[in-house]
Amino acid sequence: MTKSIDNNGDNGAMETRYADLKDKIVLVTGGASGLGYAIAKAFALNRSTVVIAGRDEAKLKAAKKALGRKVHCIPFDVNDLDRLPSLVHKIERSIGGVDVLVNNAGINLKKDAFHVTNEEYQKIIQTNQTAVFALSREVAKTMVGRGTGNIIMISSMASRYGIPKVIGYTASKAAVEGMTRALAVELATYGIRVNCIAPGFIKTDMSSRALDDDPERKRKVLARTPMGTLGEPSDIAHAALFLASTQSKFVTGIVLPVDGGNSIGF
Numbered sequence: 715m716t717k718s719i720d721n722n723g724d725n726g727a728m729e730t731r732y733a734d735l736k737d738k739i740v741l742v743t744g745g746a747s748g749l750g751y752a753i754a755k756a757f758a759l760n761r762s763t764v765v766i767a768g769r770d771e772a773k774l775k776a777a778k779k780a781l782g783r784k785v786h787c788i789p790f791d792v793n794d795l796d797r798l799p800s801l802v803h804k805i806e807r808s809i810g811g812v813d814v815l816v817n818n819a820g821i822n823l824k825k826d827a828f829h830v831t832n833e834e835y836q837k838i839i840q841t842n843q844t845a846v847f848a849l850s851r852e853v854a855k856t857m858v859g860r861g862t863g864n865i866i867m868i869s870s871m872a873s874r875y876g877i878p879k880v881i882g883y884t885a886s887k888a889a890v891e892g893m894t895r896a897l898a899v900e901l902a903t904y905g906i907r908v909n910c911i912a913p914g915f916i917k918t919d920m921s922s923r924a925l926d927d928d929p930e931r932k933r934k935v936l937a938r939t940p941m942g943t944l945g946e947p948s949d950i951a952h953a954a955l956f957l958a959s960t961q962s963k964f965v966t967g968i969v970l971p972v973d974g975g976n977s978i979g980f
């Protein structure tokens with residue numbers, strides 16, 4: 715059976731409910747697959763104009779085809795730091811100023827800390843941390859003029875407790891949570907809110923790679939998740955909609971676990 719682009723059987727059922735998100739311009743990095751795709755879909759269903767960016771052009775085109783007319787795709791590697799300002803200006807010129815940035819693109823590496831090379835560590839930090847800061851900075855500069863804006867980060871349970879064999883990923887995601895608080899304080903005065911979603915274990919290709927060949931880890935994950943199941947990508951998308959909408963207009967600097975209780979499981 716061909717796997718649908720809506721990953722792992724999650725149909726992402728999403729009622730339209732945030733009227734204020736209509737016509738907002740939403741940039742989702744890594745929006746062609748997994749959580750990013752579910753987030754892009756949720757905003758599109760709320761009649762936002764969505765821009766998805768990622769490295770794989772074929773994946774982007776397939777996502778655009780599935781998501782419809784109001785979704786634009788831009789092939790882009792977020793590690794191309796020097797070109798981030800021109801990416802933001804290109805979107806501003808051709809589509810409009812970015813109202814909501816969802817820093818979703820991320821990579822993981824599962825390997826004993828002893829064997830992680832400096833290059834491997836640096837690559838994860840660059841994608842999951844440095845690029846997140848650099849893109850947030852460039853988008854925030856354009857939001858300042860409009861006196862409003864919304865930045866959403868994606869961290870992980872790895873930033874909350876020690877998971878073995880994911881050292882670079884853990885360090886980068888802990889940094890993202892710190893960055894959320896620091897940026898939220900600095901940007902609040904410009905009307906820009908910055909929040910973070912900490913997904914628990916959600917059914918996507920990334921989590922399959924980490925769990926499917928490691929039944930012991932999967933058992934542990936489910937055992938410490940009070941709700942006893944992995945989450946759906948649409949669970950994360952619902953949280954992103956809330957954080958982007960005016961319904962959360964007095965919320966900034968938070969890290970919202972969406973994890974079936976995993977972070978507080980005994």
Ligand code: NDP
Nearest residue numbers: 744748749768769770791792819820870915916918920921
């Ligand atoms: P996927 O691997 O399915 O998706 C990651 C996306 O990021 C892809 O679309 C990929 O697109 C994009 N991406 C990766 N590197 C780059 C880059 N250099 N430039 C542009 N885009 C890039 O993972 P998930 O959907 O599972 O993860 C999404 C986010 O959620 C990540 O930040 C991850 O850390 C986080 N997360 C996921 C959890 C889960 O259980 N699934 C749990 C906790 C956090 P392309 O390859 O085309 O560039």
